[in-house]
Amino acid sequence: MDTKPDDGxxxxxxxxxxxxxxxxxxxxxxxxxxxxxxxxxxxxxPHSIPVYYDGKPVKLDPEQEEVATMYASMLESxxxxxxxxxxxxxxxxxxxxxxxxxxxxLAKCDFSKIWEHLLTEKETKLNRTSEEKKAEKxxxxxxxxxYKYALVDGRKEKVQQFKIEPPGLFRxxxxxxxxxxxxxxxxxxxxxxxxxxxxxxxxxxxxxxWGGVVSNNTVxxxxxxxxxxxxxxKYVQFASGSSMKAMNDYLKYQTARSLKDCIEKIRExxxxxxxxxQESDRQxxxxxxxxxxxxxxxxxxxxxxxxxxxxGCCSLRVEHVxxxxxxxxxxxxxxxxSIRYENTVEVEKEVYKCVKGFIEGKKKSDMLFHKINPSKxxxxxxxxxxKLSAKVxxxxxxxxxxxxxxxxxxxxxxxxxxxxEKVSIFNSANRQVAILCNHQRAAPKTFDTSVETMEKKIEDxxxxxxxxxxxxxxxxxxxxxxxxxxxxxxxxxxxxxIKKKIDDLKQEKKMKxxxxxxxxxxxxxxxxxxxxxxxxxxRTDVPVAKLxxxxxxxxxxxxxxxxxxxxx
DNA sequence: AAATAGACTTGGAAAAATTTTT
DNA sequence: AAAAATTTTTCCAAGTCTATTT
Numbered sequence: 001m002d003t004k005p006d007d008g009x010x011x012x013x014x015x016x017x018x019x020x021x022x023x024x025x026x027x028x029x030x031x032x033x034x035x036x037x038x039x040x041x042x043x044x045x046p047h048s049i050p051v052y053y054d055g056k057p058v059k060l061d062p063e064q065e066e067v068a069t070m071y072a073s074m075l076e077s078x079x080x081x082x083x084x085x086x087x088x089x090x091x092x093x094x095x096x097x098x099x100x101x102x103x104x105x106l107a108k109c110d111f112s113k114i115w116e117h118l119l120t121e122k123e124t125k126l127n128r129t130s131e132e133k134k135a136e137k138x139x140x141x142x143x144x145x146x147y148k149y150a151l152v153d154g155r156k157e158k159v160q161q162f163k164i165e166p167p168g169l170f171r172x173x174x175x176x177x178x179x180x181x182x183x184x185x186x187x188x189x190x191x192x193x194x195x196x197x198x199x200x201x202x203x204x205x206x207x208x209x210w211g212g213v214v215s216n217n218t219v220x221x222x223x224x225x226x227x228x229x230x231x232x233x234k235y236v237q238f239a240s241g242s243s244m245k246a247m248n249d250y251l252k253y254q255t256a257r258s259l260k261d262c263i264e265k266i267r268e269x270x271x272x273x274x275x276x277x278q279e280s281d282r283q284x285x286x287x288x289x290x291x292x293x294x295x296x297x298x299x300x301x302x303x304x305x306x307x308x309x310x311x312g313c314c315s316l317r318v319e320h321v322x323x324x325x326x327x328x329x330x331x332x333x334x335x336x337x338s339i340r341y342e343n344t345v346e347v348e349k350e351v352y353k354c355v356k357g358f359i360e361g362k363k364k365s366d367m368l369f370h371k372i373n374p375s376k377x378x379x380x381x382x383x384x385x386x387k388l389s390a391k392v393x394x395x396x397x398x399x400x401x402x403x404x405x406x407x408x409x410x411x412x413x414x415x416x417x418x419x420x421e422k423v424s425i426f427n428s429a430n431r432q433v434a435i436l437c438n439h440q441r442a443a444p445k446t447f448d449t450s451v452e453t454m455e456k457k458i459e460d461x462x463x464x465x466x467x468x469x470x471x472x473x474x475x476x477x478x479x480x481x482x483x484x485x486x487x488x489x490x491x492x493x494x495x496x497x498i499k500k501k502i503d504d505l506k507q508e509k510k511m512k513x514x515x516x517x518x519x520x521x522x523x524x525x526x527x528x529x530x531x532x533x534x535x536x537x538x539r540t541d542v543p544v545a546k547l548x549x550x551x552x553x554x555x556x557x558x559x560x561x562x563x564x565x566x567x568x
Numbered sequence: 569a570a571a572t573a574g575a576c577t578t579g580g581a582a583a584a585a586t587t588t589t590t
Numbered sequence: 591a592a593a594a595a596t597t598t599t600t601c602c603a604a605g606t607c608t609a610t611t612t
Contacts (some may be wrong), residue, residue: 339579
C-alpha cells in the first residue's frame with residue numbers, strides 16, 4: 001500500500017452543513033477501509049543489572065527485571081514517595097518474583113544501579129553524532145510510515161496513536177487507587193482489528209494471532225483493545241487532521257454557535273426554575289446555571305473504589321460548596337485530572353437561597369444535587385435544541401468569551417505594533433478563556449530563573465537609560481564605555497527606543513507571571529472556534545502560524561478561508 | 569430507570585524538536 | 591557549537607454522552 005499523503009485536498013467544507021451532517025449521521029461511516037494495522041513496541045532487552053536487596057545483589061529473570069526497571073526509571077518522580085504507588089507496584093512485582101524469593105520486602109530494595117544504567121543509556125543516546133541521529137530518525141520514519149495512514153473510501157487519512165502502548169506502571173493522576181499497578185504488554189491477541197471486508201488483513205507479528213478481526217463501518221477506529229487497569233476500551237482512531245475528525249469538530253462549533261438562538265430562553269427558564277416548588281426543578285435550574293455561568297463539566301458518576309475522587313457539577317457534594325454571606329458561593333473541589341477548582345462567585349439571591357436549602361440537613365459527604373443526574377440534565381437540554389448537552393455550554397462560553405475579549409482589546413492595536421505585541425494581546429484574551437475553563441498547568445521548571453533573567457534584562461536597560469539621560473543633561477568630558485550616541489538628537493531618539501524596549505520587557509514579564517499556571521493550549525485546541533482566531537489574524541495582520549502550530553493548522557483547514565469579519 | 573458498554577473528546581505531563589542565548 | 595530556554599508533538603489518562611442491557 002502506498003503510504004505517502006495524498007496531494008489532492010478533500011474540501012469537504014465546501015458542502016452545506018446539512019450534507020456534512022448527513023455524512024456523519026449516516027450509519028455507514030465508510031464504504032472501504034484499508035490499513036496496515038498497528039505497531040508494537042520493541043521487545044524488552046535485558047541488561048542483567050541486579051537489584052540490591054539488603055545490600056546484596058539479586059539476579060532477576062528477564063520478566064522480573066523488566067518490571068524492576070519500570071520502577072527504577074521512576075525513582076526520581078513523585079510517585080515513588082506515594083504509599084499507594086508502592087503497594088500496588090509491590091503486589092505486582094511480588095507475584096512475578098514468586099513464592100520463597102530472596103526479595104521479601106520493597107523497603108529493603110535498592111534500584112539505584114538500574115537507575116544509573118538507564119541514565120548512562122540516555123547519555124549515550126544523547127551523545128550520538130548528528131549524522132547518527134539523523135540516520136536513525138530516517139530509518140524509524142521509514143519503518144513507521146506504513147502505519148501512519150489508512151485508506152478510507154480511497155482517501156488517505158492520518159491515523160493517530162498507531163503505536164501500541166508499551167508496558168509500564170500505571171500513572172493515574174491525583175490520588176488514584178490504582179497508581180503503580182502493572183500495565184502488562186499488549187499482545188496481538190488483545191487487539192481487535194477493524195478493516196474493510198474485502199481487504200487483506202494485516203499480518204499479526206510472527207507466532208501470534210489477532211484477538212479479532214471485524215468490519216464495522218459504523219465506527220471510526222482501526223484497532224481496539226481493552227485497558228486491563230480500568231477495564232475500558234482503548235482505540236486506535238484517526239488523527240485530528242483527518243477529514244472525519246475535522247468534520248465532527250466543525251459541527252461541534254456549529255452546534256455551539258446555534259446555542260446562541262436559544263440561550264436567552266434557557267437562561268429565562270432556569271431563573272424561573274429557582275423558584276419552583278419541586279426541589280428537583282430547583283436543582284436542575286441551579287445546576288444548569290452553574291454549567292452556563294461557571295463552565296463546569298456535567299460531572300458523571302465515578303467509582304471511588306476504582307478511580308480518583310474528582311467531581312463535576314452534578315456530582316458536587318455538600319463539602320465542595322460553602323455559603324459566603326450575603327450572596328456568594330465558594331467552590332472548592334477537584335475536577336478532571338484532579339485539578340483544583342477554587343472560586344468564590346456572587347450569585348443571585350434566589351440561587352443563594354436554593355443552595356442553602358439543598359445543603360440543609362445533609363452531611364458533608366452527601367450529594368448537593370441529589371434529585372438530578374447528568375442524564376436528566378441532558379434530557380432536559382434536548383428539549384431546547386437537538387444535540388444540546390452540557391459540554392456544548394463550555395464550547396459556547398469559551399468561544400464567545402474569546403470573541404468578546406478580542407474585540408474589546410482590538411482598539412488597543414495600532415499599525416506600528418510588532419507581531420509579538422499583537423500575539424501578546426491575543427494571549428490575554430485567550431487567558432480569559434483558560435481561566436473560565438480552569439485550564440491549569442504546573443509552573444514551568446524554568447519559571448523562576450526565566451523571570452530572574454528578565455528582571456536582569458530590565459535592570460540593565462534601565463541603567464543604560466539613566467546613563468543616556470545623564471549624558472543629555474551634561475555631556476561627559478571623556479567618552480565612557482560602552483559608547484553612547486554622539487549628538488543630542490541621536491541620544492534623544494535612543495532614549496525613546498530604550499523606553500519602548502523597557503515597556504515591552506515589562507509587559508512580557510507580566511504576561512509570563514500571569515501565565516505561570518494557566519494553560520492556553522487546551523482552549524485553543526478544543527474550545528475556541530478557530531474562525532475567531534483566523535479572522536482576527538486577518539484583521540490584525542498576524543500570520544496564522546504565530547497562533548496555530550502545524551498540527552493545529554492541519555486540524556482546522558476548514559476555518560482557514562473564513563471572512564475577516566467572522567463573528568461567533 | 570438504573571447500570572453497563574462503547575466510542576468518542578478533552579487534558580496535563582513528558583518527550584522531542586526547534587529556537588535563542590552564551 | 592554547546593547549552594539553555596521555549597515551543598510543539600506525543601502520550602495516554604480521564605472525561606462526556608449515547609446506545610444497549612438488565
